[in-house]
Amino acid sequence: MTGISIGCAAIIVAISIGNGAQNYLETEIIGGMKLDEITVTPQGSSGQGEVSGPAPGADRGLLTDDKVQVIQGFDHVKSVIATKQLGYFRAISSDNLINDGFNVVAVDLSKLKEQGNRFKEGGALEQIGAMVLNYGATTGWKDAETSERLMNMINTDPNNPKLWEEYQMYESTVSEMHGKNIQLESMDADKKQLSPQLYVGGVLDVPTGRDAQFAFYDRKAYISFDTAEWLTNSLNLQNRTTSKQRVYDSLTIKVDDLQSIKPLEDLISKLALNASDNLAMRDQVASQLDTFKAIALGIGVFILLLASISIIVAMTMSTHQRRRQIGIMKVLGANMPQIRNMFIVEASLLGLLGGLLGIVFAFLIIKGLNSFIMASAGMSGLQIAVTLETLPIGIAFAVMTGIFSGIYPAISAARTNALLAIKRD
Amino acid sequence: MLRLENVSHSFKNGNEVLKVLHNIQFEVQKGEMIALLGSSGSGKSTLLNLMAGLMKPTEGHIYIADQDIVKYGENKLAVFRRKHIGFIFQAYELIPTLTIRENVELPLVFQSVSPSKRRKKAMELLEMTGIGDKASLYPSQLSGGQQQRVSIARSLITEPSVIFADEPTGNLDTKTEEEIIRIMMALNESMKTTFVIVTHEMEVAAQMKKTIMLRDGYLVQPEDYITPAAGQRGPNGPSSLPGVPVHTEEAGEVS
Numbered sequence: 001m002t003g004i005s006i007g008c009a010a011i012i013v014a015i016s017i018g019n020g021a022q023n024y025l026e027t028e029i030i031g032g033m034k035l036d037e038i039t040v041t042p043q044g045s046s047g048q049g050e051v052s053g054p055a056p057g058a059d060r061g062l063l064t065d066d067k068v069q070v071i072q073g074f075d076h077v078k079s080v081i082a083t084k085q086l087g088y089f090r091a092i093s094s095d096n097l098i099n100d101g102f103n104v105v106a107v108d109l110s111k112l113k114e115q116g117n118r119f120k121e122g123g124a125l126e127q128i129g130a131m132v133l134n135y136g137a138t139t140g141w142k143d144a145e146t147s148e149r150l151m152n153m154i155n156t157d158p159n160n161p162k163l164w165e166e167y168q169m170y171e172s173t174v175s176e177m178h179g180k181n182i183q184l185e186s187m188d189a190d191k192k193q194l195s196p197q198l199y200v201g202g203v204l205d206v207p208t209g210r211d212a213q214f215a216f217y218d219r220k221a222y223i224s225f226d227t228a229e230w231l232t233n234s235l236n237l238q239n240r241t242t243s244k245q246r247v248y249d250s251l252t253i254k255v256d257d258l259q260s261i262k263p264l265e266d267l268i269s270k271l272a273l274n275a276s277d278n279l280a281m282r283d284q285v286a287s288q289l290d291t292f293k294a295i296a297l298g299i300g301v302f303i304l305l306l307a308s309i310s311i312i313v314a315m316t317m318s319t320h321q322r323r324r325q326i327g328i329m330k331v332l333g334a335n336m337p338q339i340r341n342m343f344i345v346e347a348s349l350l351g352l353l354g355g356l357l358g359i360v361f362a363f364l365i366i367k368g369l370n371s372f373i374m375a376s377a378g379m380s381g382l383q384i385a386v387t388l389e390t391l392p393i394g395i396a397f398a399v400m401t402g403i404f405s406g407i408y409p410a411i412s413a414a415r416t417n418a419l420l421a422i423k424r425d
Numbered sequence: 426m427l428r429l430e431n432v433s434h435s436f437k438n439g440n441e442v443l444k445v446l447h448n449i450q451f452e453v454q455k456g457e458m459i460a461l462l463g464s465s466g467s468g469k470s471t472l473l474n475l476m477a478g479l480m481k482p483t484e485g486h487i488y489i490a491d492q493d494i495v496k497y498g499e500n501k502l503a504v505f506r507r508k509h510i511g512f513i514f515q516a517y518e519l520i521p522t523l524t525i526r527e528n529v530e531l532p533l534v535f536q537s538v539s540p541s542k543r544r545k546k547a548m549e550l551l552e553m554t555g556i557g558d559k560a561s562l563y564p565s566q567l568s569g570g571q572q573q574r575v576s577i578a579r580s581l582i583t584e585p586s587v588i589f590a591d592e593p594t595g596n597l598d599t600k601t602e603e604e605i606i607r608i609m610m611a612l613n614e615s616m617k618t619t620f621v622i623v624t625h626e627m628e629v630a631a632q633m634k635k636t637i638m639l640r641d642g643y644l645v646q647p648e649d650y651i652t653p654a655a656g657q658r659g660p661n662g663p664s665s666l667p668g669v670p671v672h673t674e675e676a677g678e679v680s
Binding site: 330337 | 474477479480499503504507508510512514518531532536579583
């Protein structure tokens with residue numbers, strides 16, 4: 001029965017780990033993938049909205065306002081947000097804190113919420129010079145002296161883990177940025193130049209389903225297209241687009257149904273644009289997860305197989321010891337099916353008891369595993385729980401193991417020769 | 426009730442064939458109580474196993490309740506035994522993990538009789554055999570005589586056509602032996618159940634109304650019976666075994 005208990009516990013634990021990992025992946029990884037999104041980029045470009053020279057027909061692959069209007073009219077399109085990358089900038093705040101850099105992206109700020117963003121503080125201001133920082137862009141701010149000291153030390157001793165630890169600590173620290181003014185630093189002909197003051201009108205929260213420890217790597221500052229134009233002129237940033245219309249680097253489309261992603265991508269490609277989604281990545285993660293689950297289940301089944309062998313041996317011995325009783329029962333009128341069924345019922349009850357004990361084992365093992373995960377990896381998102389639907393599966397496996405293991409001893413018992421069994425030496 | 430026609434049986438021992446029963450032929454009427462007497466090695470246990478359907482004879486037919494059990498397969502024989510045959514063993518053969526009442530009920534379990542009916546019938550029989558107050562005890566808590574009473578009650582619970590008792594007093598002292606024989610005779614009288622008692626003890630056989638004697642696998646003429654006490658001819662005489670064909674050893678014929 002111990003073997004069955006361990007096997008049953010192994011299966012429950014395996015499924016629970018699989019489910020826990022699946023939940024973790026769905027919330028922390030697949031959730032962050034934004035499966036209901038299609039990313040559209042210009043054709044014949046690297047996604048930067050730039051075309052190489054004013055060749056005839058070069059504008060055909062651009063992501064223009066007209067195309068955005070057309071895409072907005074497609075069925076199943078919930079919202080569309082066009083973006084234009086201004087580049088990666090070092091930033092200096094009004095209280096002299098320095099950030100090593102974040103991406104500045106021009107968007108329609110009023111659509112940030114539509115894309116699932118939540119404002120932690122403030123909101124989207126429409127006036128020129130306003131910006132919205134995402135969660136990542138509120139981290140990594142440090143005073144000039146610390147910034148310089150750290151950079152120098154890392155340059156001189158890049159393999160010092162303690163330095164990187166300190167650097168990481170500063171990089172993950174969140175600063176209160178709402179209401180502050182920020183200047184962006186750009187290089188123009190090897191000369192540093194600062195942008196006019198930009199006002200942090202809003203700060204976004206960690207995206208739903210993402211862990212803060214992953215979110216701080218994604219650093220973005222959002223500005224309106226008018227602010228982008230103003231900033232481009234102020235910093236003399238190059239804008240080589242030949243089109244008279246506003247052109248974008250990318251378009252993020254939210255759809256109301258995952259099934260409509262592929263047909264929509266086909267339609268978008270007819271507009272001479274590139275479209276991509278995260279479904280393939282999800283499938284890849286799901287496939288890896290299935291493999292993991294299969295391995296865990298295989299381990300459980302293997303343990304049950306070993307348990308099964310021990311049951312066969314134990315029951316065969318028990319059958320032998322009770323040979324005389326079987327003989328008496330046969331003499332008293334028990335036929336082969338009755339003897340066989342009696343042993344199979346006994347084996348299945350043994351399996352059931354083993355399964356119930358296995359559930360207790362599984363709870364204890366998972367409790368221990370959760371403590372271990374928390375203590376060693378600190379992964380608060382990866383918590384394993386025994387779900388109710390796992391229990392009947394574990395019990396079913398245990399009972400089936402009992403029954404299958406009991407078949408041979410039961411048949412052997414049923415075939416006992418009554419006369420030989422009751423014969424006394 | 427029980428009829429044997431030319432029953433012979435042989436065992437194979439390597440290439441050698443050992444014939445242990447020779448043309449056994451007799452009949453027992455319903456409600457009769459007979460002793461099957463014979464010394465060790467006479468073939469009486471083999472004959473009992475054949476009559477109980479635990480073995481098949483090499484030759485001949487065995488009829489119980491007008492059914493030739495020789496033709497039946499193992500499962501059909503099990504069903505037949507459950508309905509028509511009761512057993513009383515020398516060593517009682519009670520299941521040690523069951524209570525006395527459960528032991529008595531056991532044959533009815535195989536007939537799928539409802540628990541309430543089984544219980545009622547078992548208690549009636551335990552009362553009849555005088556151990557109704559021991560129903561909830563286990564076999565190990567009972568004396569040999571009491572265990573044999575349980576065995577008798579168990580054999581009667583299916584209301585069988587015939588009860589085979591294999592040396593039922595073999596493990597008992599003289600006083601208890603008399604008691605057990607008295608109980609069986611009383612039950613035979615009151616329930617009209619046919620009893621075939623296999624024994625090697627003349628004293629037991631002497632108490633039966635009829636005796637069939639086996640010697641070296643042959644039925645012995647009643648005239649040849651020798652009572653151990655008197656050194657005289659058997660108690661029943663030739664007329665007490667009507668219809669029993671007797672082997673004439675000299676000629677090897679059956680009359």
